[in-house]
Amino acid sequence: DIVMTQSPDSLAVSLGERATINCKSSQSVLYSSNNKNNLGWYQQKPGQPPKLLIYWASTRESGVPDRFSGSGSGTDFTLTISSLQAEDVAVYYCQQFYSTPYTFGQGTKLEIK
Amino acid sequence: QVQLQESGPGLVKPSGTLSLTCAVSGDSISSRNWWSWVRQSPGKEVEWIGEIYHSGSTNYNPSLKSRVTISVDKSKNQFSLKLTSVTAADTAVYYCARVSAKGHDYWGQGTLVTVSS
Numbered sequence: 370d371i372v373m374t375q376s377p378d379s380l381a382v383s384l385g386e387r388a389t390i391n392c393k394s395s396q397s398v399l400y401s402s403n404n405k406n407n408l409g410w411y412q413q414k415p416g417q418p419p420k421l422l423i424y425w426a427s428t429r430e431s432g433v434p435d436r437f438s439g440s441g442s443g444t445d446f447t448l449t450i451s452s453l454q455a456e457d458v459a460v461y462y463c464q465q466f467y468s469t470p471y472t473f474g475q476g477t478k479l480e481i482k
Numbered sequence: 483q484v485q486l487q488e489s490g491p492g493l494v495k496p497s498g499t500l501s502l503t504c505a506v507s508g509d510s511i512s513s514r515n516w517w518s519w520v521r522q523s524p525g526k527e528v529e530w531i532g533e534i535y536h537s538g539s540t541n542y543n544p545s546l547k548s549r550v551t552i553s554v555d556k557s558k559n560q561f562s563l564k565l566t567s568v569t570a571a572d573t574a575v576y577y578c579a580r581v582s583a584k585g586h587d588y589w590g591q592g593t594l595v596t597v598s599s
Contacts, residue, residue, distance in 0.1 A: 409586070411586075417591075418579075419586070421585060421587050424587075430587070469541040470530050470542075470543040471518075471586075472530065473528040473530070475527065
């Protein structure tokens with residue numbers, strides 16, 4: 370199984386400041402055939418299912434604010450929120466869909482400082 | 483708008499079988515997507531259970547493979563999960579989701595299943 374490890378486990382950021390969450394996979398999730406990383410980022414608010422924010426490591430899902438961005442390739446990835454808003458308080462997960470069993474990171478809890 | 487809705491018993495006895503169904507609307511179960519079950523334990527870990535294609539092809543998490551069966555009913559545009567020999571460790575919120583080339587892009591609201599006598 371590909372192990373996904375996120376850091377930090379929790380993060381407190383002031384409103385309007387930048388938030389950065391890291392995700393590392395135990396092996397590359399880059400498909401050489403199409404040069405796409407099969408890595409997604411999800412946001413989960415209490416009582417709700419995870420919501421896809423970013424796919425292919427850096428492509429924003431339709432309707433997701435442009436303050437959310439993803440970067441990285443191979444085994445190291447980053448989710449950045451450029452200017453934290455109150456509604457961004459949530460748990461964020463990375464997930465690889467390169468190979469089954471698809472696996473998720475342990476989650477990063479983002480709070481307001 | 484793609485929507486998924488889980489249904490099934492919220493309480494299952496230990497050693498019993500957990501059975502859930504996911505009704506899909508806004509997309510055909512026969513489209514070029516896979517259909518997945520994911521669960522989230524009270525400790526918040528998110529675990530992929532398995533997936534099915536409309537042809538009946540399946541992939542399961544090896545950690546659960548001996549106990550899991552996912553099936554599809556194209557006539558009802560739905561798919562189902564059966565998990566046998568359940569224990570308290572199987573208590574979780576169970577989600578169904580669509581798996582496209584982008585990943586798990588649409589999710590049901592989830593249903594809490596508690597294993598208890």
